[in-house]
Amino acid sequence: MHELSIAQSMVELAEQQARQHNAEAIEELELEIGCLAGIELFALDFALESSVKGTMLENARIVRRHIDGQGRCGDCEAVFTVSTLFTPCPVCGSYAVNILKGKELRLKSIVIK
Numbered sequence: 001m002h003e004l005s006i007a008q009s010m011v012e013l014a015e016q017q018a019r020q021h022n023a024e025a026i027e028e029l030e031l032e033i034g035c036l037a038g039i040e041l042f043a044l045d046f047a048l049e050s051s052v053k054g055t056m057l058e059n060a061r062i063v064r065r066h067i068d069g070q071g072r073c074g075d076c077e078a079v080f081t082v083s084t085l086f087t088p089c090p091v092c093g094s095y096a097v098n099i100l101k102g103k104e105l106r107l108k109s110i111v112i113k
């Protein structure tokens, strides 16, 4: 399950940053998740829940920011919302679409104490 390795690396990264600031614990973790990142949100929640046990994030609030997919047509330059990686251009029907947004999967910020 790749959500588990993602959750674990998020937790590690957050702890690393918290330690650099001599924090005792992490109060909040903010994640950015693009809707094209290929993440099962339910699986990620579950993975995070088990990954934070015994870490500085044990009682942290996890905030998830969802990012909608956005693409630009390589043929007619139209910019539009995409819900899958294989959405054709709504203007000209081309599949030569460059994904601009929506593949993000990152730790945006942490709140420490």
Ligand SMILES: [Zn+2]
Binding pocket: 073, 074, 075, 076, 077, 078, 089, 090, 091, 092, 093, 094
């Ligand atoms: Zn187009």
